[in-house]
Amino acid sequence: MSASQAQGAPAAEGSYLYGIVPQAAAVPRRAGFGPLRTVCEGDLQAVVSTVSATDWAPEKLSEWDAVAERAQRHQEVLQGLLEHCTPLPMRLGTILHGDDQVHEFLCRAHAKLAGALSAVQGRQEWGIKLTVDRAGLASQVQRQDPELQALEQRMAGTPEGTRYMLEKKRDRLRTQRIDGEQARFVELVRGELGHLAEQRAVLSARDECALNDSLLVETARADALGERVTALNDSLRGLAAIELTGPWPPYSFAPVIQLGQETQQVDG
Amino acid sequence: MTSADYSQPREVEQRPSGPASLPDVLDRILDKGLVVAGDVTLQLLDVEILTIKVRLLLCSAEKAEEMGIDWWKHDPFLSGQAEQDKKLQKRVDKLESLLGSVANESQTAAGGHSSSGEGESSSNERESGPGRSGG
Numbered sequence: 001m002s003a004s005q006a007q008g009a010p011a012a013e014g015s016y017l018y019g020i021v022p023q024a025a026a027v028p029r030r031a032g033f034g035p036l037r038t039v040c041e042g043d044l045q046a047v048v049s050t051v052s053a054t055d056w057a058p059e060k061l062s063e064w065d066a067v068a069e070r071a072q073r074h075q076e077v078l079q080g081l082l083e084h085c086t087p088l089p090m091r092l093g094t095i096l097h098g099d100d101q102v103h104e105f106l107c108r109a110h111a112k113l114a115g116a117l118s119a120v121q122g123r124q125e126w127g128i129k130l131t132v133d134r135a136g137l138a139s140q141v142q143r144q145d146p147e148l149q150a151l152e153q154r155m156a157g158t159p160e161g162t163r164y165m166l167e168k169k170r171d172r173l174r175t176q177r178i179d180g181e182q183a184r185f186v187e188l189v190r191g192e193l194g195h196l197a198e199q200r201a202v203l204s205a206r207d208e209c210a211l212n213d214s215l216l217v218e219t220a221r222a223d224a225l226g227e228r229v230t231a232l233n234d235s236l237r238g239l240a241a242i243e244l245t246g247p248w249p250p251y252s253f254a255p256v257i258q259l260g261q262e263t264q265q266v267d268g
Numbered sequence: 269m270t271s272a273d274y275s276q277p278r279e280v281e282q283r284p285s286g287p288a289s290l291p292d293v294l295d296r297i298l299d300k301g302l303v304v305a306g307d308v309t310l311q312l313l314d315v316e317i318l319t320i321k322v323r324l325l326l327c328s329a330e331k332a333e334e335m336g337i338d339w340w341k342h343d344p345f346l347s348g349q350a351e352q353d354k355k356l357q358k359r360v361d362k363l364e365s366l367l368g369s370v371a372n373e374s375q376t377a378a379g380g381h382s383s384s385g386e387g388e389s390s391s392n393e394r395e396s397g398p399g400r401s402g403g
Contacts, residue, residue, distance in 0.1 A: 064331045068290060071297045075288055093303040127292060165368035172361065203295045205342035212295065245289070251296035259303075 012053035014095040015102050018077045019087035019249070020113055021045050022121070026084040032077035033070075039099050041106035044113055047081060048102055056095055067092075078249040086124060086219075088117040089249045091256065105259060112257050120254065123198065123216050124247035126225060130189050130211035132182045132240045140239065141177040148173060185240045186211045192232055196225050201252035210240070214252040222247065291336035 016033050023043045030036060034049035054060070061067055074092050081087040096102050106113065142148055151170045155163055189211060194200060197215035206212050217225055229244045236242070332338070 064335055064337075067298070068294060068335060071293055072288070072290070074297060075293050079288070091303050092297050095303070125296075127296075162371050165364070165371045168364050169368055172365075203299060206291075206295075207338045207341065214296070245292055248296060252299065 013050050014053050014056075014097055015039075015048045015099050016051040017090045017094045017096060017102055018047045018074060019081060019089045020117055021047060021081055021085055021087045022117065025081070028080045028083070030077065030080050032073055036077065039102045039106065041103055042110065044106050044110065044117070046102050046106055047077065047087070048099065051095060053095070056093060061093070082124070082247060082249050086120045086122065087249055088113065088120060089251050089254050094259065096259065109257050112255070116255050116257065120216070120250040122220075123218050123250065124222060125250045125252055126215045126217050126222070126244060126246035127203075127248065128189065128193060128211065128213050128215060128229070129206075129209045129243045129245070130186060130240055131208055131243070132185060132210045133238065134178055134182070136239050137178045137181050138174060141174060141181065145177055148177065182210050185236065189232060189242060193225065193228060196221050196228060199253055203252065214248070216250060216253045219247075294335070294337055
């Protein structure tokens, strides 16, 4: 037990838990934060590797680079698992004291984990982002909107002060019209792609995107989704573009399952 | 056929990182937060869940932008500044449309009763209106 007391402070290690896969699923021999291994309980397999606790100390995680690098490795492991079946991803930084604790977690949260895992089985997450060419839309509404054209005509030949005000009014109206068109695109895309999906998650907003969603899609329908996106992109005539990313492990559809705290009386 | 005996490693080496561009990865992975365990050896189950967004933004918002992450700008909680800007923008819009309608009226007044030439006095009257209610 006290084998590691030579240095005074014991080298703290933990079992990093990437995600859960069904018992029968193949786990690739790939290293994440360390070589992968599995901890099994019933029909569940937890995919873990050993990490040093000091690597995950809060001070180590207060830089974007450090977090991004870890997020990418976490992603790589889960992406590898996705080649064989859909894993239930755990949150970044899920570390338990050791494999015994992982096993205990599998037992304690078995019902929740098994339920969540079967809810994503045979499904994948696909990202859809919509970027809108607002400059292109601006010239389209300017050409087609009668109210905007009327304003434009009024502007011609008015004195400078009034003209300034009319310009402001036109700009405001044009922005409204562009926003309206953009909202219409968003609705169109959500409607058209939504019925291929079982669930939709709205991800963080982004400057350049009118829409940044994730869809949970049956693996068998992935091709249909891709074809639908291509067709939609054609119909948007360059005024907007849908970018499809995936398949992803179902990050956006995995419930947060508490690691513990309920069962503290585990004295040996 | 025989010259093809050195198998190219292109398929074997293919990394499974799949669709992942960094902002897309972070969108998904950090969305659920990051589990930060204080000290795994002492308090193994006492995990602290931090909102990664706040924590990292305190460190560097510029860095986040560099990495293509800008959700914090859209988060009303994280971007008090944006909220402020919006309010100001609304007030500016309101003032401008008010001014616009004043200018319109004075123009139509000037156009309609060109003989009277009293366009200026009518706009003076309007200016005193908001002044009174403000004071």
